[in-house]
Amino acid sequence: SQQGEEDPQALSIQEGENATMNCSYKTSINNLQWYRQNSGRGLVHLILIRSNEREKHSGRLRVTLDTSKKSSSLLITASRAADTASYFCATGNTGRRALTFGSGTRLQVQP
Amino acid sequence: DGGITQSPKYLFRKEGQNVTLSCEQNLNHDAMYWYRQDPGQGLRLIYYSQIVNDFQKGDIAEGYSVSREKKESFPLTVTSAQKNPTAFYLCASSRAGDRGPYGYTFGSGTRLTVV
Numbered sequence: 001s002q003q004g005e006e007d008p009q010a011l012s013i014q015e016g017e018n019a020t021m022n023c024s025y026k027t028s029i030n031n032l033q034w035y036r037q038n039s040g041r042g043l044v045h046l047i048l049i050r051s052n053e054r055e056k057h058s059g060r061l062r063v064t065l066d067t068s069k070k071s072s073s074l075l076i077t078a079s080r081a082a083d084t085a086s087y088f089c090a091t092g093n094t095g096r097r098a099l100t101f102g103s104g105t106r107l108q109v110q111p
Numbered sequence: 112d113g114g115i116t117q118s119p120k121y122l123f124r125k126e127g128q129n130v131t132l133s134c135e136q137n138l139n140h141d142a143m144y145w146y147r148q149d150p151g152q153g154l155r156l157i158y159y160s161q162i163v164n165d166f167q168k169g170d171i172a173e174g175y176s177v178s179r180e181k182k183e184s185f186p187l188t189v190t191s192a193q194k195n196p197t198a199f200y201l202c203a204s205s206r207a208g209d210r211g212p213y214g215y216t217f218g219s220g221t222r223l224t225v226v
Contacts, residue, residue: 033214042117042201042217043154050210088153092212097161098144098169099212101154 005102006089012108019076021105023089024069030092032065033099034074037086046074046087081111113138117202117218123226124189124196132187132221134202141207143185144215147171148199157200160185161207189223197225 007022023032031050035043049056049065049072056063062075076083086106090099115136124130134143142161146154146169156169160179174193179185185204189196199222203215 030210030212035215040199040220040222042219043203043215045214045216048214090154094209096167097142097207097212098156098159098167099215100156101146103153 006087006105008105009103010106010108012110013079014110015079015081017079019079019083019107019109021074021087021089021107023072023074023102025072025089025091025102026070027091028093029067030094032063032072033090033092034061034063034072035088035090035101037088037104039085043088076107079107079109081109083107084109115202115204115216115218117200117221119221120219122221122223124223125226127191129188129190130223132189132200132202132223134185134187134218135183136185136204136216137183138204138216139182140204140216141182142205142212143179144203144205145169145175145177145185145187146201146203148201148220154201157187196223198223 033048034046037043047058049063060077065072086104088104090101092099118133144159145157148154155171157175158177160166176188201220202218205215206213
């Protein structure tokens with residue numbers, strides 16, 4: 001089952017612009033996490049936000065969580081060509097001690 | 112350096128053959144996971160384990176088997192019962208606990224192709 005659905009499926013921007021990706025989910029969660037995947041590689045953990053948090057920052061990343069709307073957004077500011085990758089949200093809950101991943105957003109940053 | 116190692120990187124399987132994918136971690140993580148990724152898709156959970164000698168089925172466990180005899184190792188066997196095994200397989204590990212699941216560390220993946 002795919003709990004999280006990212007939007008948009010693909011995004012193309014110019015270097016220096018901001019990129020925003022959204023994630024919606026269906027059930028109650030303990031936390032929501034964002035990962036990055038470069039083509040053909042494993043995923044890299046970016047940030048974790050707990051269900052009682054509304055916003056979190058890490059470097060150029062800003063994540064928001066709205067549990068009433070069951071949605072989250074990932075903002076990458078001042079994007080770089082090296083940010084080109086697929087980005088996935090993943091949700092965790094106490095009922096199953098494993099993450100459920102969304103379908104991902106493919107981000108292309110043009111130099 | 113601590114990390115998680117998957118091998119082999121590429122694997123070719125003949126019809127009707129069982130193959131085993133290796134996953135080893137030296138991060139002292141209790142929890143380990145196997146996911147399958149098809150082209151352009153997200154990750155789907157195959158099996159996961161929170162502790163040695165215990166594991167649970169994920170969403171697509173049919174045609175797969177696992178063992179967890181050691182904390183460091185979580186091998187995945189793709190059996191002949193798995194009719195469409197061609198995919199990218201990802202292993203991950205994390206701390207375990209009541210407020211989890213915690214952030215995963217992923218291996219670099221094994222690309223399995225049926226020939």
